[in-house]
Amino acid sequence: MRIFHIQNTSVTESAALGALTAGGPLAQGYLWVACAREEFETQLAQIQAMLLAQGGNALLDLHISDLLNQQLPSHYDFTSQYDLLVFRRLAAASSAISGTSADGTRVTAKGGPPILRRIDTSPVGFAVFDRVLLTVHPADCAAREAYAARLLQAASAESRAAGTRLPASPADLMLRIVNQMVDGYLALRRELTHQFDHWQAELLNPKTRFNNWSRVLDARLALHQLDEICEEQRTSIQDWIEAIKTWPDAKDRTEAREQELLQVRSRDVLEHIERVVHHVRRLEQSAETAVQMHFNAQSHRTNEIMRTLTALTAIFLPLNLIAGIFGMNFEFIPLLHIQNGFWWAMGGMAVISVGLALFFWRKRYIARADH
Numbered sequence: 001m002r003i004f005h006i007q008n009t010s011v012t013e014s015a016a017l018g019a020l021t022a023g024g025p026l027a028q029g030y031l032w033v034a035c036a037r038e039e040f041e042t043q044l045a046q047i048q049a050m051l052l053a054q055g056g057n058a059l060l061d062l063h064i065s066d067l068l069n070q071q072l073p074s075h076y077d078f079t080s081q082y083d084l085l086v087f088r089r090l091a092a093a094s095s096a097i098s099g100t101s102a103d104g105t106r107v108t109a110k111g112g113p114p115i116l117r118r119i120d121t122s123p124v125g126f127a128v129f130d131r132v133l134l135t136v137h138p139a140d141c142a143a144r145e146a147y148a149a150r151l152l153q154a155a156s157a158e159s160r161a162a163g164t165r166l167p168a169s170p171a172d173l174m175l176r177i178v179n180q181m182v183d184g185y186l187a188l189r190r191e192l193t194h195q196f197d198h199w200q201a202e203l204l205n206p207k208t209r210f211n212n213w214s215r216v217l218d219a220r221l222a223l224h225q226l227d228e229i230c231e232e233q234r235t236s237i238q239d240w241i242e243a244i245k246t247w248p249d250a251k252d253r254t255e256a257r258e259q260e261l262l263q264v265r266s267r268d269v270l271e272h273i274e275r276v277v278h279h280v281r282r283l284e285q286s287a288e289t290a291v292q293m294h295f296n297a298q299s300h301r302t303n304e305i306m307r308t309l310t311a312l313t314a315i316f317l318p319l320n321l322i323a324g325i326f327g328m329n330f331e332f333i334p335l336l337h338i339q340n341g342f343w344w345a346m347g348g349m350a351v352i353s354v355g356l357a358l359f360f361w362r363k364r365y366i367a368r369a370d371h
Contacts, residue, residue, distance in 0.1 A: 004148070005029055008166065067136045085240060088121050126177075183272060193283070234273045
């Protein structure tokens with residue numbers, strides 16, 4: 001568990017959860033309590049006591065179940081005291097072979113190219129109070145560690161001199177973490193696109209025989225699941241944006257500006273999610289197109305082969321007719337008893353075959369296909 005006390009110009013980290021319970025509400029700033037799912041379950045009583053002391057209210061039992069559920073889809077809910085957002089991440093899994101993360105969470109995308117098998121879709125829970133942000137992560141959540149390091153760096157003197165601003169509220173901090181989680185998938189976009197391009201080239205290569213259709217089905221199912229997850233993410237953020245619009249009017253200009261910045265940042269997160277949705281759907285369409293192009297190419301090759309075989313059959317058909325005529329069991333057949341009859345027949349057959357071959361060549365019935 002990592003606990004951060006965030007103020008206007010400073011960030012301090014502490015692991016003393018009991019001190020926050022006994023010390024009463026903070027005079028300034030707010031708290032970010034980031035814990036793994038196992039820690040949240042084992043220390044639930046202490047966390048509830050801390051939320052009562054700092055946030056004025058504890059989590060409802062239903063929301064606790066949501067935060068502990070490892071298969072819950074992305075969604076948004078709220079009470080009069082706090083907001084709850086469950087957001088499924090799209091991150092690289094720590095165990096690509098087994099398809100599970102460090103805390104035993106099932107990795108949804110298991111098939112297709114290796115990059116799809118490494119995408120972990122474990123949920124991350126956010127409970128947003130006025131003075132506390134509680135986040136429940138998987139045990140191997142790199143997004144928590146990455147943003148914690150970024151937060152501590154932003155509080156340094158050099159970052160403040162460069163104009164770096166700390167999150168102004170728990171809601172602002174939540175949106176920044178969600179935005180980093182979404183951008184984490186965007187960082188995988190180049191590798192995912194590269195692997196799909198390589199896979200499509202393998203499908204369309206005329207010199208190879210592609211038989212691993214189970215991989216095609218796994219990839220299509222995995223991309224379809226990613227599309228559903230992204231749609232759930234977009235719906236949850238849209239619900240959050242609509243909830244912000246129902247907040248009470250700001251008391252002063254500073255609070256009004258903070259609410260406006262929250263709406264802008266929320267729309268920015270939504271735009272990033274839509275980019276992910278667009279990319280996933282484009283990959284899904286590319287996979288479907290590659291399959292169709294593969295079968296079209298195979299059909300085209302079959303037609304080319306059948307056309308060549310038909311032309312060759314048409315060339316030899318009159319030759320078979322001539323050979324059949326001279327093979328009839330009659331006593332008197334023209335050219336049969338002539339000394340040069342054999343060579344006359346062979347010459348005629350050669351002229352017919354060459355003439356038909358030239359005719360079919362000009363008609364492009366016999367031509368080498370360009371691959």
